[in-house]
Amino acid sequence: MTKPYDAIIVGAGQAGPPLAGRLTQAGMTVAVIERKLFGGTCVNTGCMPTKTMVASAYAAHVARRAADYGVALTGGVGIDMDRVRARKDEVSGNARRGVESWLRGMERCTVYQGHARFVSPREIEVDGEILSAPRIFLNTGGRASVPDIPGLDRVDYLTNTSILELDTLPRHLVVIGGSYIGLEFAQMFRRFGSEVTIIERGPRLIAREDEDISAAIREILEAEGIRVHAGAGSIAFTPQGDDFAVAVSGSEGAANLTGSHVLVAVGRSPNTDDLGLDKAGVTVDSRGYIEVDDQLRTSVEDIWAMGDCNGRGAFTHTSYNDFEIVAANLLDDDPRRVSDRITAYALYIDPPLGRIGMTEDQVRRSGRKALIGRRAMTQVGRAIEKGETRGFMKVVVDAESHAILGAAILGVGGDEVIHGMLDGMYAHAPYSTIQRAVHIHPTVSELVPTMLGEMKPLV
Template sequence: MPSFDAIIIGTGQAGSPLAGRLTEAGMKVAIIERNLFGGTCVNTGCTPTKTLVASAKTAQMARRAADYGVLLDGPVKIDMKKVKARADSVSGASRDGIGTWLDGMANCTVYRGHARFLDARRVQVGDDVLSADKIFINVGGRATLPEIPGLASVPHLTNSTILDLDVVPDHLLIIGGSYIGLEFAQIYRRFGAKVTVFETGPHLIRREDEDISRAVAEILTAEGIDIVTGAANLSVSRATNGSGSIALSHDGPNGLQAVGGSHLLVATGRRPNTDDLDAEKAGIALDAHGYIIVDDALRTNVDGIWAMGDCNGKGAFTHTAYNDFEIVAANLLDNDPRRVSDRIPVYALYIDPPLGRVGLTETEAKKTGRNIVVSTRPMARVSRAIEKGETQGFMKIVADADSGEILGAALLGTGCDEVVHSLIDVMYAKRPYEQVRRGVHIHPTVSELLPTMMAEFHPA
C-alpha cells in the first residue's frame, strides 16, 4: 500500500496548486484525477465559455460595424465548427499545461481513476490503495437536473454537454434564468439561434436586486431573446409534428402555453460531486445538499481531512476555489491564520456588457438595519461607454452613511468586470468611500466615475 504525506483528490483550481505548495515543502504527495485535468473551470466552465463569449462578441460587433463607419460586405456568417475548435484549443492548452506540470512535479505521483474512501486515512483508486495522514478533497460539482415531467424522455443539454455542439441550434430553449443560462442565451443568440429563456421566479438572476434584473432583461430582449418569468408547472415532451423538436409547456397568464424548440438547455443549478466518494466510510459529514461541512479553515469534522472548492458550499467560482487553496496552505505551511469568513463575496455575470458584483446587494444592505446610502449612474453618462458605443446598463454602489464603509456594488456595463476590482481593494483595505472620492482616476475610463459616484450618495 503506497504511503504518502498527503493525498489530493481532484486537480481543480485548488488541488493542483496545493500539490505544488506541499511538494515544495518537502511532502510526498499523491494527486488523483478521474476525468480531465483542471476541473470545471478549464474544461466546462470559465475557459471554454468565455472563449465562446469572445466569438459571440466579435459576431455582434461585426453586425454593428456600420455604426462605427466600418463597412462589411454581406451578412455575418458563423462557422460553428471553427468556433468550437477555438474553444476546444484554448481549453486543451490549459488542460495539457496542468497535466504536464503535475506529471513533472517532483515528489508528486499522479493517479488516474475514481477515488473512494476506505476510511479516514485510506483512499482506493482502481486496484491501488493509498494512505496518508492528510487528505484534501477537491472534487468539484456538476449540473443538477430538476424534476420536470418529461425531461428524462427528451434530449437535453447541460452547461457541459452544450459545449459539444458544433452547429447553431434553430431554437434554443433554456430552463433557468441565472448566470449560466443567460450567458449561453446571449452567446447562441449572437451566433444566430432563436432563444427563449424560462425562469420560474418573478425575475431573472433572483439573487440580484430587481433593478439590476430589469436592466439585464432589457439588454437581452433588445437582442431578440425571449424571456418568460414566473414560468410555472414546466413540462417537456417530443413535438407531435414528427420533426424531432422539443415542446416546453408552462402555465402563463392565459393558461397552459407551449413553445417548440430544436434544443433544450437545463441550467437550474449545480450539485457537489460527493455522492460517489464514499465519504461516510471516513466519517466525513455532509449537509442536506451533499456539500462537505467545513470550518473557517476548511477543515472537515474528521481530523486531517480538508475540503476545497465547489464541493464545500463556500463558493462556486474559480477564484473562491483558488482562495480555498491559499487559506489551506497559509494555515498549514505559513503559520498564517487565514479564514473563509474574511472573504468578501465577488463575482461576475459574463453577458455583454458584463455585471461586476461585490458585497451586499441594496436589498441585503437594507436588511442589516444600517443607515444606507446609494449612488447610481447610467452608463449613458459615462464618456468611455459613449465613445465605445456601448451605453447599456448602469452602476450602483451601496454604503454605510455613518461609517463610510462600502457595503457592496453592482456595476453593469462595458468593462465593469474589471472596474469592480477598484472597489474590492478598498473594501479589503477597510477604507471609507471618502478615500475613493478623493482619488484621481484616468480619463476617459469607466473607473473614473467611481469618485464622482462617491460624491453623489443619497438615502436608500
Template sequence: MREYDAIFIGAGQAGPFLAARMAAAGRRVVLIERKFLGGTCVNAGCMPTKALVASAKTAEVARRASEYGVRLDGKPTVDMVAVAARARKVTLDARNGLASWFDSLETMDVLYGHAKFVATKTVAVDGMRYTAPQIFINVGARPHIPDVPGLAEIPYLTSTSIIALEELPRHLVVLGGSYIGLEFAQMYRRFGADVTVIERGQHLASREDTDISDAIADILTGDGIQIRRGHKMTSVTRAGDEIVVQTDRGEVRGSHVLVAVGRQPNTDDLGLEFAGVRTDERGFIPVDDRLQTNVEGIWALGDCNGRGAFTHTSYNDFEIAAANLLDGDDRKVSDRILGYGLYIDPPLGRVGMTERQAREAGHRVKTSTRPMSRVGRAVEKGETQGLMKLVADADTDRVLGAAFLGVGGDEAVYGVLDAMNLDATTERLRWAVPIHPTVGELVPTLIGDMKPVD
C-alpha cells in the same frame, strides 16, 4: 497500501496548487482525478465558455460595424465548427500545461481514476489503496438536472455538453434564468439562433437587486431573446422534430433544450460515510473557517464545500489552506469579500452586498446609481447599456458593495473590491484621481451623488 504525506481527490482550482506547493517542499503527495485536470474552469466553465463569449462578441461587433463607419461586404456568418474548435483548443492548451507542470514535480504522483473512501484516512482507486494523514477533497460540482416529467427522455444539453456543440440550434430553449443560462442564451442568440429563456422566478439573476435584474433583462430582450418569467415547468415532451416545454402558463417549442437550473456537488459517490465526513441536505461538505471538515485531517476545497461557486473562490481556498498549513498563518474564509461577474455583453461586475442584502443585514444604507449612457467611455465605445451602482453604510461610511453592469464593468469594479479589502470609507475613495477616459473614473462621481435610502 501506498502511503503519502497528503492525498488530493479532484484536480480543480484548489487542490492541485496546494499539492504542487507541498511537492515543491519535498512532501510525497498524490493527486487523483477521475477525468480531466483543471476541473470545471478549464474543461467546462470559465475558459471554454469565455472563449465562446468572445466569438459571440466578435459576431455582434461585425454586425454593428456600420455604426462605427466600417463597411463589410455581405452579412457576417458564424462557423460553429470553428467556434467549437477554438474553445476546445483553449481547454486543451490549459489542460496540457497543467500536466506538464505536474510531471516536473518529483514527489507528486498523478493518478486517473475514481477515488472512494474505504476508511477515515484511506481511499481506494481501481483496487489499490492509498493512505495519508492529510486528505483534501476538491471534487467540484456538476449541472443539476431537475425532476421534471419527460426531461430524462429527451436529448437535453447542459453547460458541459453544449460547449462541444458544432451545430447552430434553430431555437434554443434555456431552462433557468440565472448566470450560466443567461450567458449561453445571449451567446447563441448572437450566433444566430432563436432563444427563449424560461425562469420560474419573477426576476433574472435573482441574487441581484431588482434594478440590476431589470437592466439585465432589457439587455437580453434588446438582443431579441424571449424571456418567460414566473413560469414553472411541468413537463417536457417530443413532438416530431421539436421539443415542447410545458409550463403552468403555456408552452415553448424549440429544437434544443439547455438545462441550466443550478449545480450540485460531486460528493455522492465518494464513500464519505466510510470516512465519517458529513454532508448537508444538498450534498455539500460543511467546513469550518479554515476549510476543515468535521473529521480532523480532512479538508474540503472549492465548489464542493458550498462556500463559493467560482474559480477565484476555489483558488482562494488553496491560498487559505496553504497559508495556514505551510506558512504558519491564520487565514479564514469569513475574511473573504466576495466578488464575481456575469459575462453577458455588457458584463456585470459585482462585489460585496447588494442594497437588499445590506438592508436585510441591518445596515442603514446610502446608494448611488448612474446609467452607462452618462459614462463618457461607454458613449465613446457606443456601448451605453446598463448602469453603475454603489452601496455604502450611511452611519460608518464604509463601502458595502457595488454592481457595475456595463462595458468594462467586470474590470472597473476592482476599484471598489480593493477599497473594501482595505476597509476604506467612501470619503477616502472619493478623493482618488482615476484615469480618464475609463469606466472606473465614475466611482468618485457615484460617491458624490450618494443619498440615504429610507
C-alpha cells in the same frame, strides 16, 4: 499493498494542483488523483471554454453593428460553428495539458488517474490500489443539476458541459433557468444566430440580484430578440419528432413553444455522492456539500475540502482562495479564514455585471443607515465613445463608518472596474479614499469617484 504518502489530493481543479506544489516544496510526498480532466470545471467546462465562445459571439455582434461605427461590411455575418468549437477546444485544451504536465513533472508528486473512494479516514482506493496518508484534501468539484420536469427525460437535453460540444447551430434553443450560466449561453447562441427562449420558474431573472439589476438585464436580453418567460410555475415537455414542444404557464401567462435544443441550467450539485465519505466519517449537509469550518477542515481531523464540493463558493477564484487558506494555515502559520472573503463575482453577458459585497436589498433589510450612489452608463463618456451605453453602476456605503458595503456595475468593463471598490473594501478604507482618487480619463473607472461624490441617503 498500501502505498504511503504524506498527503493525498483528490481532484485536480483550481485548488488541488497549487496545493500539491506547496506541499511538495515543503518536502512532502503527494499523491494527486484525478478521474477525468485535469484543471477542473473552469478549464474544461466552465470559465475558459465559455468565455472563449462568448468572445466569438461578441465578435459577431460587433460585426453586425459595424455600420454604427462607420465600417462597411459586405456579404453579411456568418458563423462557422466548427471554427468556434475548435478555437474553444484549443484554448481549453492548452490549459488542461498545462495543468497535467505541471503535476506529472512535479518532484515528489505521483499522479493517479481513476476514481477515488475512501476505505478508511486515512486510506483511499483508486483502481484497485490502496493509498494512505495522514492528510487528505478533497477538491472534487460539482456537476449540473437536472430538475424533475415532466417529459424532460424524454428529451435529449443539454447541460453546460454537453452544449459546448455542439457543432451545429440550434434552430431554437430553449434555456431552462434564468440565472448566470443560462443567461450567458442564451445571449451567446442568440448572437450566433439561434432563436432563444429563457424559461425561469422564479418571478424574475437572477433573483439573488436587486430588482433593478434583474430588470435591466432582462431588457438587454429582450432587446437582442431573446424571449423570456419568468414565473413559470408549470413546465412540461413533449417530444415532436426531432424537435420538442414545451408548455409553459405561470404568472406571465401561458405559452406553447417548439424547440430544437434545450439547455438545463438550474444549478450545480457537488461531486461527493460516490467518494465513500461514510467510510471516512466525513459529514455532508442535506444537499451533499461537505461541511467545513472557517479554515476548510471537515468533521474528520486532517481531512479538508476545497472548491465547489464544500458549498462555500462556486467560483474559480473562491476555489483558488480555498487553496490559499489551507496552505496558509498548514504551512505558513497564517490563520486565514473563509469568513475574511468578500463576496465578489461577475455575470458574463454583454455588458457584464460585476458584483461585490451586499446588495441594495440586503442593506435595506439590515436596517443600517446607508448612502447610495447611482450612475447610468449613458452618463459615462467612455461608454458613449465605445457605443456601449447599456446598464448602470451603483454603490451602497455605511452612513456612519463610510465603509463600502457593496456595489454593482452592469456595463462595459464592469467586471474589471468593480475591483477598485473591492480593493477598498479589503483595505477597510472609507469611500472617500476612492472618491478623492484621480483616475485616468477617458475610462469607465473615472466615474466611480464621481458616483461616490453624489450619494444620497438610502430610504
